[in-house]
Structure formats: C-alpha cells, structure tokens
Amino acid sequence: MASPTIPPDKPTTNKHPTRFVVTIGSVIALGIMGDSLMYNLLPLEGSALGFLPIQVGILLSANRIMRLLSNTWASLAFERWGPRIPFIFAAVLAVLTTTLYGAGWGFIVFLLARAGWGISWSAFRQGGYVAVWAAPEAIKGRLMGILWGVVRFGSAISVLLGGLLYDRYGFTAAVMPIALLTILSVPMALLVRWPAQLPRLKISQTARMSGWREAIQTAPRRWGLAVGFMVPLFEGTLGASLSRYLDIRLGGEITSLAFGIGTLAGSLLALRFIANFFIGPLLGALSDKLGQAPTIVLLSAVILSGITATILAPGLWPLAFLALVFFAGSGIFAVISAASSELANQTSRPHLFVGIFTTSIDLGAAVGPLLAFSLGDFFGFSPIYIMVAVLQLFTAIRFWQVERQTDK
Numbered sequence: 059m060a061s062p063t064i065p066p067d068k069p070t071t072n073k074h075p076t077r078f079v080v081t082i083g084s085v086i087a088l089g090i091m092g093d094s095l096m097y098n099l100l101p102l103e104g105s106a107l108g109f110l111p112i113q114v115g116i117l118l119s120a121n122r123i124m125r126l127l128s129n130t131w132a133s134l135a136f137e138r139w140g141p142r143i144p145f146i147f148a149a150v151l152a153v154l155t156t157t158l159y160g161a162g163w164g165f166i167v168f169l170l171a172r173a174g175w176g177i178s179w180s181a182f183r184q185g186g187y188v189a190v191w192a193a194p195e196a197i198k199g200r201l202m203g204i205l206w207g208v209v210r211f212g213s214a215i216s217v218l219l220g221g222l223l224y225d226r227y228g229f230t231a232a233v234m235p236i237a238l239l240t241i242l243s244v245p246m247a248l249l250v251r252w253p254a255q256l257p258r259l260k261i262s263q264t265a266r267m268s269g270w271r272e273a274i275q276t277a278p279r280r281w282g283l284a285v286g287f288m289v290p291l292f293e294g295t296l297g298a299s300l301s302r303y304l305d306i307r308l309g310g311e312i313t314s315l316a317f318g319i320g321t322l323a324g325s326l327l328a329l330r331f332i333a334n335f336f337i338g339p340l341l342g343a344l345s346d347k348l349g350q351a352p353t354i355v356l357l358s359a360v361i362l363s364g365i366t367a368t369i370l371a372p373g374l375w376p377l378a379f380l381a382l383v384f385f386a387g388s389g390i391f392a393v394i395s396a397a398s399s400e401l402a403n404q405t406s407r408p409h410l411f412v413g414i415f416t417t418s419i420d421l422g423a424a425v426g427p428l429l430a431f432s433l434g435d436f437f438g439f440s441p442i443y444i445m446v447a448v449l450q451l452f453t454a455i456r457f458w459q460v461e462r463q464t465d466k
Contacts, residue, residue, distance in 0.1 A: 075201060081250060082189040083205045086182045087212025088243035089149055091236050092156025093121065093175050094213035094331070095220040098324045101302035101431075103229045113165055115431025117172050118298045122424030124176030126417060132180035141188050141252050148181035149247040156240045160233030207335035214328035221324025232320075272405050273414045277460035282401045285354060285394050285457050286415050287422040288450040292361065293387055294426020295446050300326060300380075303439045307376065326380055333388035341389025350397035351458040357390040358451040365447050369440045 097118065104114040135144040151174055158171035186209070190201045216236055223232035274280050301323035308322070345353035364383040368376040398415040405411045426446075433442055 076204065079189050079201045079205050080208055082186055083208030085149060085243050085246045086186055086209045088240055089152035089178065089182055090209060091212050091216035091240055092152065092159055094216045095233065095236050096159060097297055098217045098221055098301050098327055099224050099229060099232060099320065101299055102305060102320060109165060111431045111435050115427045117168055118427035119424045120169055120172035121176035121179060122420050124173040125180050125420045128177040128180040132184040136184050136188065141185050144181045145185040145250065146247045148178045149243040151178040152243060153237065153240050156237040160230045160237065162230065210331040210334050214331040217324040217327040221320040224320035225318035273411050278464050279401050281453065281457040281460050282397055283415060283418045284453045286398060286418040288453045289390055289394055290419050291422035291426050292446045292450050294423045295430045296443060298427035299430040299434060299439050329381055330384040333385050337385050337388045342392040345393040350393050351461045353393050354390055354454045355458050357386045358454040360386040362447040362451050365443045
C-alpha cells in the first residue's frame with residue numbers, strides 16, 4: 059500500500075460496513091486465486107515449462123517488485139477516479155494474468171503476467187483499505203481481520219483445488235478452472251456500490267521523503283522495519299519453494315498414497331492461509347498481554363525450532379513441523395503489524411509510516427523467492443531456510459532490546 063494521508067472520516071452512505079467489507083474481500087479472494095496457485099505449481103512445473111530455477115524465482119518475485127512502484131500508482135488512481143474504476147480494472151487484469159499463466163507462451167509473457175498481477179494487487183489492496191477506512195472507527199480493527207480472512211480463504215481454495223487438478227490432469231488443466239473462477243470477480247466488482255463519500259488519499263513527494271526520514275529516525279523504528287522485512291522474507295523463501303522442497307524431500311515417501319506433491323503442498327499452503335484467519339488473532343491477543351516485541355521473539359524462536367525439526371525429522375514428520383511453522387508465521391505477521399501501528403503512532407505522520415512499513419513487507423516478500431531459487435540449487439533449500447530463520451530471530455531480539463532501552 060502506498061503512503062496515504064487521510065483526513066478524519068466523513069459520513070458515508072455505507073449502512074452495512076461488515077457486509078460491504080465481505081463483498082470487497084470476496085472480489086479480491088476471487089482475483090488472488092491465480093497468484094496463490096503459482097506458489098504451489100510453478101516450482102513443480104517450472105522445468106517442464108522451460109524455466110531455469112532462477113527464472114522461477116524471478117517469476118514468483120516479479121509481482122512484488124512491481125508493487126514497489128504500483129502501490130503509489132494505485133493510490134494516485136484512487137485519488138483521481140475514486141475506487142470504482144481502479145477496482146474494476148484490477149479484477150479484469152487479474153483474469154487476464156491468470157489466463158496467461160496457463161497459455162504456455164514463454165518466460166517473457168509469463169513475466170509480464172506476473173508484473174501485471176502486481177499492479178492488480180496494488181489496486182485490490184488499496185480498495186480493501188478504502189472499504190475499511192469508510193467504516194466507523196470503533197469496528198475498523200475487526201473489519202480488517204474479516205477482510206484478510208475472506209481474501210485468504212480464496213487463496214486456500216485455489217491451492218487445494220489447483221493441487222488436486224495438477225496431480226490428476228497437469229498444469230494447464232489446473233490453471234484454467236481457476237481462471238474461470240477468477241472471471242467471477244469482474245461482475246462482482248461491477249456490482250459494488252461504493253459509499254458516496256470516502257476518505258481522500260493524497261500523496262506528495264515531499265511527504266514521502268519526510269516520512270522516510272522520520273521512519274528511520276529512532277532505533278525501534280529502524281529495527282521494526284527490519285523485522286517487517288525479515289518476516290515476509292522467511293515466508294516468501296519457504297512458501298515459494300515449499301512444493302519443490304517437498305518433492306525433493308518426500309517424493310519417495312508418498313508414492314503409496316492416493317495423492318501427489320501438488321495436493322500435499324496445496325494442503326499445507328491452504329493451512330498456512332487459513333491459519334491467518336484463526337491463529338493470527340489468537341496470537342495477536344497473546345501479544346497484547348506479553349508485549350509485541352517479546353512475542354515476536356518467542357514466535358521467531360518457534361519458527362527456527364520448527365524449520366530445524368522439519369529438516370531433521372524422518373518419514374512424514376516434517377509435515378507436522380511445517381504446520382507448526384505456519385501457525386507461528388501467521389501469528390508473527392499479525393504481531394509485527396500491531397507493533398508497526400504502535401511505532402506509527404510515535405511519528406507525526408502515522409499513515410506515512412504504515413505505508414513505508416508495507417513497502418518493507420513487499421520488499422522482503424520479493425527477495426524471498428529470488429533467494430530460494432538463486433541459491434537453492436547450489437546449497438539446497440534446507441540451509442537457506444535455517445539462515446533466514448536465524449536472521450529473523452536475531453532481528454526480533456534486537457528489536458526487543460532497543461524497544462526496552464527506549465522504554466527505560
């Protein structure tokens with residue numbers, strides 16, 4: 059999300075904010091299905107499509123790299139035209155990009171499709187935030203949780219259904235039904251009735267630069283941004299390469315079972331997405347009692363322990379430890395997001411800090427797949443997972459230390 063400056067909320071014609079947010083989340087859930095599916099299938103199918111491992115990493119990161127630019131474009135579009143036109147455009151672009159994934163037209167077309175999805179996601183995400191901003195202040199936190207829970211439910215359906223179809227019928231046969239489901243986002247977006255009055259999103263170059271200077275002015279803010287980078291870096295590294303890692307590690311173990319790696323990886327990724335809805339709020343509530351920084355350290359330690367056990371465990375035990383990693387990961391993202399809100403409140407332009415924090419998330423998410431697929435063939439995925447998990451824990455500990463020093 060780009061860095062918005064938002065004046066106080068104005069009355070809106072939206073009399074049913076929860077229903078409205080669920081509607082917006084449902085459109086986004088349909089639009090995101092093709093992107094989510096790629097994190098399951100592309101690592102498995104990349105070589106058959108003629109892609110080198112590093113090209114797979116580039117494709118999985120391209121949308122996130124594009125967002126470093128398109129977040130601002132989306133904000134400017136919403137400012138100029140309001141939410142309706144950019145949101146419909148995002149839905150149409152999501153259908154186009156998902157269809158191109160299954161067309162088999164080569165790396166350049168696939169890369170353009172991934173970059174196009176980055177633009178689509180920037181507009182979708184901006185629309186989601188506008189929907190929540192238009193609601194009464196007292197329920198915005200709850201609505202934000204509902205929004206992303208609905209969105210990730212779409213991701214879960216995609217990776218489960220797509221994994222099953224891939225194991226039975228192949229890549230193209232898995233992508234095209236998802237593309238057909240994505241088409242439903244267009245009429246839904248066309249039917250959305252946005253409130254007549256909405257908060258205006260205004261961005262200036264001077265405001266962005268002053269926001270960056272203030273964002274790194276204190277040690278807690280600097281290390282908070284560093285944690286914001288490391289959390290999606292680990293998630294992106296593991297999530298993008300999970301199906302490939304399971305194929306290497308457990309391919310021989312599941313030959314006697316009734317499903318393949320696509321279904322297995324899809325089930326784990328679905329668990330990861332669903333965990334954001336159920337586990338994230340619970341661990342977020344725990345952090346309200348323990349404090350955000352110590353909770354981030356605790357969850358980072360659980361992630362490091364879980365990924366180490368995944369690598370060392372025999373048989374099918376790695377699946378259980380991966381589930382533990384995903385549960386902790388859903389919680390840590392919720393907690394660092396809460397911590398960023400507190401850090402933002404310490405600045406003179408809190409919304410600018412949130413936008414900068416979001417950019418650090420996008421950057422970490424972009425680097426993760428590149429790291430996995432550029433070094434995975436040389437060193438194996440296991441040492442990369444351990445290295446990133448250790449760095450995440452170190453960053454979390456340092457954030458806790460500087461926050462405690464500031465409190466004193």
